[in-house]
Amino acid sequence: MNQIKSVICLIGCCLSIHLGAQNIPLGTWRTHAAYQMVKSLALGNNKVYAASSNGFFYVDQTDNTLNTMSKISGLSDTEISQIAYHEALKTLVVTYQNGNIDLLKSDEIVNIPTIKTNKNITESKQVNHILIQGNNAYLSTDFGIVVLDLSKNEIKETYQNLGVNGRSIAIKAATFSQDSVYIATENGVYYAPFNGSVNLQDFNAWQRFEPSTGIDTLEFNYIVSFASKVYVGRTNYELYEYAHNNQWTKVSLPAPVAPNTGQIRDVRASNGQLLLSIDHQLLLLNAQNQVTIFTNSKLNSPQVALVGANGVIWIGDGVNGLVQKNGTTYNAFFPNGPASAESRHLYAYQSQILALSGGYQFDETPLNSSAGFYLFDNAQWKNYNAFDPLHSHAIANVKDWVAAGLNSQDQQLYIGSFQSGLYVFKDNALTSVAGSTLRASTDNTVRVGGITTDVEGNLWVTNPSDDIARRFLHKRDVQREWSVVSAPTSATGAPLGILSSFGGYLWMRLSPAASAGIWVYDPQLNRSKVLNTTVNNGNLPSPRVYSMVQDKEGQIWVGTDKGVTVFFNPADAFQAAIDASKPIFDGQNLLRAEKVSTIAVDGGNRKWMGTNNGLWLFNPDGTQLVHHFTTKNSPLPSDIIYDVTIQPQTGEVFVATDKGLVSYRGTATTGEQTHQEVKVFPNPVRPNFNGLLGISGLVDDAKVKITDVSGKLIYQTQAQGGTVSWDLRDYTGHRAKTGIYLLFSTNADGTETLVTKIAVIE
DSSP states (O other): OOOEEEEEOOOOEEEEOOOSSOOOOOOOEEEEOOOSSSSEEETTTTTEEEESSEEEEEEEEETTTTEOGGGGGSOOOOSSSEEEEEETTEEEEEEESSSSSEEEEEOOOEEHHHHHHHHHHOOOOOOEEEEEEEEEEEEEEEEEEEEEEETTTHHHHHHHHOSSSOOOOOEEEEEETTEEEEEEEETEEEEEOTTTOTTTTTGGOOOEOOOGTTOOSOOOOOOEEEETTTEEEETTTTTEEEEESSSEEEOOOOOOOOOOOOOOOEEEEEEEEEEEEEETTEEEEEOOEEEEEEEEOOOSSEEEEEGGGOEEEEEETTEEEEEEETTTTEEEEEEEESSSSOOEEEEEEEEEEEEOOOOOOOOOOOOOOOOOEEEEEEEEEEEEEOOTTTTTOOOOOOEEEEEEEEEETTTTEEEETTTTTTEETTEEEEEOOOOOOOOOOOOOOOOOEEEOOOOTTOOOEEEOOOOGGEEEEEOOOOTEEEEEEEEOOOOOSEEEEEETTTTEEEEEOGGGGGGGOOOETTTTEEEEEEEESSSEEHHHHHHEEEEEOOOTSSEEEEEEEEEEEEEGGGTTTSSEEEBBBEEEEEEEEEESOOOOOOEEETTSOOOEEETTTTTEETTTTSSSEEEOTTTSSSSOOSSSSEEEEEOTOEEEEEEEEEEEEEEEOOBBBOOOOSSSEEESSSSSSSSTOOOOOOEEEEBTTEEEEEEEEEEEEEEEOBBBBBBEEEEEETTSSSSOOOOEEEEEEOTSSSSSSEEEEEEOOO
């Protein structure tokens, strides 16, 4: 198993772990998972495994290291639901929300996609609980119990329709006690004898405990065996015990103490202890049901707990990651990453990437996200939110961050909320922009939809509303004076995203829900125009516009729910007739069957496009497909792409999906007028390197030749912006031999040149 590893020291606080190099090789991926919300744990082989909302990591206690794994390092999927370890077989069972299964063995990862690919299962395929018994793993699901043979790496059988009269019921968890198997379900607790003569696939073998036995037949979420008894619990702080006397008894639990709300997150028997994970507390029960309560600032939202060697307790916390309780000492740690898997909007500025968690639904109803925002700088994430003061930079509880813009004149970074207006972000602090003329919507929220600056340094902010009379464009000039522009009556939708064109016009996409098209505003002459699907007035393929970007030639590319169109001459927006053109790819309008949610332009003027069917890269004019990345051929966690942005100096493409963030090191960067800190990576090239060699920092669209030391031409190409990639093969397809190679780079007229060396070791 290939993984990323970092040495850690357990010092009683969250560690900021540096994972990997600052820049990754060309053509490779890296994941940016959120590791803080740990929801499942497993102990085995002297390791502590932790699954978060969209990440996976483990502590190797033999060398005190923290390790991460993902699709990049061999896992088959994302969004883990449950994990469990079989000590004798040295196998970690990893199940995913879509029903996929991985078995992590000592020397391989075995994928079992049987449940995931079964089209006959109409219920949720997520595994709710894993029980290890013998060489089998019993997987509790909403459609039944799946028996997985871990020695043969195959599904052995499935128990379905176990309810009264063969009714289909969701199974929440299972346990074995004495000679029977017990299950917690959506309508009570069932049991059946467990021996070779009983067919557990027959619902007649199962019996339900009726109210006469002391428990009701409503949903139970947890069931475990402990101290020769069976314990069953539900989230509303109820726990019952069964001593095999056909009678259940309610366990007396201590009254919840604030801020505990009395909600059970998990019940687990581990190493001779019964553990209840509840809000802000961990309860430990002995065989006599005597309760010990553990509280600590690092126990914010315990989700699951296990007892390891020497009585050390490991807790998966919903805020503090993996927490170790060793005596009276609590240590919380997790790999560096965004605080949450929520990422909807991305913004690149200087050498940093800003990820914003907020958003709105199709009808512009706010999502009410409080996850804050995350800043990627020098290969590390810094988090800004109100809910996690232990590990993040504390900011006000502002909801639904949706837009950002850097003003090149005053170097101020402005961030907009879809509920609370406009802010300046500086020195790790937020300040509400004073004197703003932004106006409240009918729900008393101050909505910012988009932010941009023009060449003169004026700040422009869209102010959408659910009321057409309250839809505005606001300007803050270099003297910090505000003025307001009302949307024209023909703009029937709220103004959202905005860009400033090279010609000085402001282009705003209007609400897709209103099928309203694009509002173009000329600040010099104070005139407006709304472009739509009408011929000579935009000729858009659809009035539902989801994305806009200006490329390096000043053309404006527009993404709709029926593909892509381009305004080649946006300066003609106010001419009597202006129509967009539809690029032709594969004999039809570009992505005509796709909702194009985002478009980004890289250093080579190529177009990255995100849809609900993955990530697409096209050549500069959109006529040739370079890449189409999906979950099937890449580490993308989802095919639903929210946003894409590109770090211009490195060409790293950041992708926000509905299941988290990843990035891909593209082969194009922003070129310069002169050669700037030219970097060759890797250099030297080692024998085990099979990727693309990258050369960055070149002049824009440089012509590049690579020769051996005798001057024989090996390879030549033209840079994508300021970057060139080389697969280390010559024109005959043979790999370069050991030696020193010379790279010659020049601009179009030969006035700017560079020579550097590349060492290859085979």
